[in-house]
Amino acid sequence: MTRPQLVLLHAPSNYDFRKRSIIYGPISDVIPSSPIFEMYPIGLSTIAGYLEKHRVTTRIVNIANRMLKDSRFDVEKFVGKLRPLAFGIDLHWLPHAQGSLELARVVKQVHPDIPVMFGGLSATFFHEELIEYPQVDFVVRGDSTEEPVLRLMHAIKARGGYEGVPNLTWKDGQGVAHHNPLEWVPADLDDIPLDYSYPVRSVIRYRSLADVVPFSNWMDYPITAVFTCRGCTRECRACGGSRYAYSNMCHREQVAYRSPELIAEDIYSIQRFLRGPVFIIGDIRQAGDDYAERLLRAVQRRGTKGPVVLELFRPADAAFFKRVRQAIPHYNIQMSPESHDEEVRIAFGKAWRDQDIESTIKAALDNDCKRFDLFYMIGLPRQNYRSVMDTVDYLGRLPGELGQLDTLHPHISPYAPFVDPGSQVYDWPEGFGYRLLFRSLEEHRQALLSPSWTYMLNYETEWLSRQEIGDVTYEAAIGFNAAKKAMGVIDSRSAGDVEARIRRDWESVRELDRQMTQYGEVRNWGEKAELCAAATVSKSELEWPSTPFLRSMPRILWNLCRS
Secondary structure, eight states: OOOOOEEEEEOOSSSSTTTOOOBTTTTTTTTSTTTTTTOOHHHHHHHHHHHHHHHOOEEEEOOOHHHHOTTOHHHHHHTTTOOOOOEEEOOOOOGGGGHHHHHHHHHHHHHHTTTTTEEEEHHHTTTTHHTTTTEEEEEOOOOHHHHHHHHHHHHHHHHHOOSSTTTTTEEEETTTEEEEEOOOOOOOOOTTOTTHHHHHHHHHHHHHSTTTTSOOOOOOOOOEEEEEEOOSSSSTTTTSSSHHHHHHHHOOOOEEEHHHHHHHHHHHHHHOOOSSSSEEETTTOOOTTTHHHHHHHHHHOOOOOSSEEESSSOOHHHHHHHHHHHHHOOOOEEEEEOOHHHHHHHHHTOOOOHHHHHHHHHHHHHHHHEEEEEEEEESOTTTHHHHHHHHHHHHHHHHHOOOOGGGGGEEEEEEESOTTTHHHHSSSSSGGGESSSSSSSSHHHHTSSSBBBHHHHOOSSOOOOHHHHHHHHHHHHHHHHHHHHHSSSHHHHHHHHHHHHHHHHHHHHHHHHHHHHHSSSOOOOOOOTTTTTSSOOOOGOOOOOOOOOGGGGGHHHOOOOHH
């Protein structure tokens, strides 16, 4: 078996989730993964592909998913058998603050002489604090760390020269921290590979499919993704991926795009192996209409054989959807109005009118959109309890004006568990009506050990306390569930199961609150969370048509042999 030079590990959000009783609630209800956030970021794949391209053997191991799928999986024993030159751990999303640092501690305990590097947007934001933890040797900062990680690996082999690695925060032999300039900010992404044959080769090389499975249900629902850019043109106030956040954290003043022709090739490459949906990350119109047209032309020329999911960062007209329909016969749309209330939406940074959103939906449905997902959020500026429930009422009225009820899939969830570090709200909470309860990385790490998701929230607003965010989340979820049943999105039995789960989860949170109020701690709490079950929806509501992974094996092996 090949010995990798770099092993990239993905940690659970809470390392002790198999032992601790925590009410995770709805914090991951509108993403494919469970509340331990076992889905690793796409950046691990691009780093691995880039290093392999430059002859640095790299292995991805989804520790979180292995722990989730096998209660007997021994992390220390597994890590002890690995002997790479370095380990890498992602801290991209802040909900991994506890799990990533604990996993790093375990790695250092087993291999005290092997360096541990961190990367990701949250690692970038907290790099000065992160490097002070004894289990952390390096932090690679920025949004495009493929080349810096490659140079760091060369320096590790040479046992020196760290001062020449761009974007690097590191400790010297005396434990003193150094912060190299963040100057590797590529203007385009065409040199970054997204090679979906890499995971297949990795399975064969390391004889483990479990290592690279992206999330718990992926074998049955093999959704994949391609990226159009790094950076963003939008200014959503609480988003750590906004233009403001990228500029301040990553020194990215201009969005870097991947060429449309390469994206079309990425989609084609994926669909050679799999028959699941392909999610295109980022609105294809961000770089302008010419870019979008080039992409659609390239995809049409290459052809698609499965669902392709497009994001909208702003409303679109009928001409756009007509062109999408010509290029992609089976397309789906995702759009996040955040609220039905224009005042709330504008305060969050989205100056869209209701009529523009509704005309966008109608134009998509009129042009054979197979599914239109709408995402609403709780915990926004100027949003009170009544405003959230008015969104529920609005949803009940909306389908009657549009028709095709079962094509529209609405979702609502809290902004949880954390307001993103690096966002405008994080930097100036009072200016947007927020009060932040945790500021440091260590405070967020500790918060993830809380007994309930409502105690993990790092914020409350002038309009909603943490407890009110919890209560209105469950009440709104019951309303959305009823509306989806009326629309025909879910059947009566599924709706009944979801409502029962919502009420059970809500009552558990209330009981926990009663104990915290009475005793200042949780007593006699033996409930174990159902980690794979969403609290306010059925995970199947998020799924587009796909073919299970194992049914694609003949195609995978055939195409791999031809590669």
